Amino acid sequence: MPLTQRSSWLTEDLDTFRDLARSFCQKELAPHQERWAQAKQVDRELWNKAGEVGLLCLSVPEEYGGGGGTFAHEAVLLEEQAKAGDDAWGNAVHSGIVAHYLLACGTEDQKRRYLPRLASGELVGAIAMTEPGTGSDLQNVRSKAIRDGDHYVLNGAKTFITNGAQANLVVVVAKTDPAEKAQGVSLLLLETEGAEGFRRGRVLDKVGLKGQDTAELFFDDVRIPAENLLGGTEGLGFVHLMQQLPQERLIIAVSAVAAMESAVEMTVAYTKERTAFGREIFKFQNTKFTLAEAATEVAVSKAYLDQCIERHLRGELDVTGAAMAKWWTTDRLSRVADECLQLFGGYGYMTEYPISRAWTAARVQRIFGGTNEIMKEIISRSL
Ligand SMILES: Cc1cc2nc3c(=O)[nH]c(=O)nc-3n(C[C@H](O)[C@H](O)[C@H](O)COP(=O)(O)OP(=O)(O)OC[C@H]3O[C@@H](n4cnc5c(N)ncnc54)[C@H](O)[C@@H]3O)c2cc1C
Numbered sequence: 578m579p580l581t582q583r584s585s586w587l588t589e590d591l592d593t594f595r596d597l598a599r600s601f602c603q604k605e606l607a608p609h610q611e612r613w614a615q616a617k618q619v620d621r622e623l624w625n626k627a628g629e630v631g632l633l634c635l636s637v638p639e640e641y642g643g644g645g646g647t648f649a650h651e652a653v654l655l656e657e658q659a660k661a662g663d664d665a666w667g668n669a670v671h672s673g674i675v676a677h678y679l680l681a682c683g684t685e686d687q688k689r690r691y692l693p694r695l696a697s698g699e700l701v702g703a704i705a706m707t708e709p710g711t712g713s714d715l716q717n718v719r720s721k722a723i724r725d726g727d728h729y730v731l732n733g734a735k736t737f738i739t740n741g742a743q744a745n746l747v748v749v750v751a752k753t754d755p756a757e758k759a760q761g762v763s764l765l766l767l768e769t770e771g772a773e774g775f776r777r778g779r780v781l782d783k784v785g786l787k788g789q790d791t792a793e794l795f796f797d798d799v800r801i802p803a804e805n806l807l808g809g810t811e812g813l814g815f816v817h818l819m820q821q822l823p824q825e826r827l828i829i830a831v832s833a834v835a836a837m838e839s840a841v842e843m844t845v846a847y848t849k850e851r852t853a854f855g856r857e858i859f860k861f862q863n864t865k866f867t868l869a870e871a872a873t874e875v876a877v878s879k880a881y882l883d884q885c886i887e888r889h890l891r892g893e894l895d896v897t898g899a900a901m902a903k904w905w906t907t908d909r910l911s912r913v914a915d916e917c918l919q920l921f922g923g924y925g926y927m928t929e930y931p932i933s934r935a936w937t938a939a940r941v942q943r944i945f946g947g948t949n950e951i952m953k954e955i956i957s958r959s960l
Pocket of ligand 1: 670704705706707710711712713714736737738739740783786791941944945946947948949950951954
């Protein structure tokens with residue numbers, strides 16, 4: 578029996594789309610996790626394959642080369658990625674975040690130049706906000722992009738950037754007016770191909786998400802054409818970030834609930850197979866109560882998530898609601914993944930068991946996309 582009810586926002590069209598998403602994730606993602614973890618990145622061709630079957634930029638209008646769908650399509654793909662046990666492919670950043678900065682904030686020329694190439698997989702997108710010295714406190718980024726004729730000259734360093742090794746279109750958060758705080762922030766579109774002064778650092782070693790290329794990026798007098806200032810007006814970067822962060826946080830929440838559901842399902846199956854003291858592990862009261870609590874956490878989290886998705890589809894999800902979804906679901910996921918791993922005993926600690934990867938992947942979700950402490954700061958402002 579499924580742990581949760583069918584989401585209210587699902588439609589027959591989305592069911593058909595789910596079949597495509599599922600077969601792609603099972604065929605193109607699931608079998609390669611171990612190899613990608615070793616390589617610390619997915620195969621570059623994965624992006625082109627996904628582009629060919631129409632799985633990139635699902636919620637970008639067709640006139641810009643996208644799938645012409647809605648956030649619901651992105652959510653279905655995220656759910657299927659989680660079900661396939663994928664923690665490597667950074668499509669959520671590429672399609673759900675980078676493409677949406679362009680769509681919502683870009684000039685018509687920027688949309689036409691970049692969205693079709695993101696949708697085909699020719700370009701891989703990344704967003705570079707975090708710096709070695711500045712994470713949560715985004716107003717204080719040190720990277721600078723100073724106007725010089727018809728270019729901006731970019732200097733600075735970024736770290737922890739998802740898709741950092743493969744990205745060839747990077748949305749860079751930098752100060753165009755270093756004397757200002759939030760009002761001095763702008764977003765610039767950097768095409769990395771042939772960009773002099775641009776350098777990638779190492780792909781970072783992480784506790785989890787091992788197949789994802791999280792990397793450092795360095796900018797040393799990189800010249801970016803002035804027409805690549807996102808939206809064409811300086812000083813709007815912070816406004817753009819505030820507009821887009823609710824979707825980024827909702828994406829994390831969708832993945833978190835799907836991962837939680839998978840963790841419970843795999844633990845129910847395992848504890849019904851494994852025996853100790855002459856009975857199924859599942860039959861111990863501790864196991865039943867732990868899984869009953871976990872199943873409840875999934876169902877309650879999903880109900881709020883579905884409400885947020887509906888609000889987002891109507892264009893009504895606010896910063897507070899998204900922050901609530903992000904901290905709550907990722908906090909529950911961490912707890913549920915940890916309790917489930919415990920029920921696997923020593924096997925739960927072995928990387929070949931998917932529950933171990935679910936557990937390490939869960940931990941970071943309380944950190945990225947704005948830490949859960951920052952989510953509570955945001956929520957408290959509305960009280
Ligand atoms: C796997 C991974 C992928 C990532 N991908 C990207 C990416 O693609 N692009 C990108 O730009 N960044 C990315 N990040 C960076 C991530 O967004 C930051 O790590 C995160 O925002 C926190 O910043 P920080 O690490 O500098 O921590 P800090 O800001 O130094 O925070 C340290 C601690 O202090 C707490 N803290 C800070 N300020 C407050 C406050 N006001 N009140 C209470 N507590 C506070 C934090 O909650 C945290 O617990 C990624 C990180 C990881 C680990």
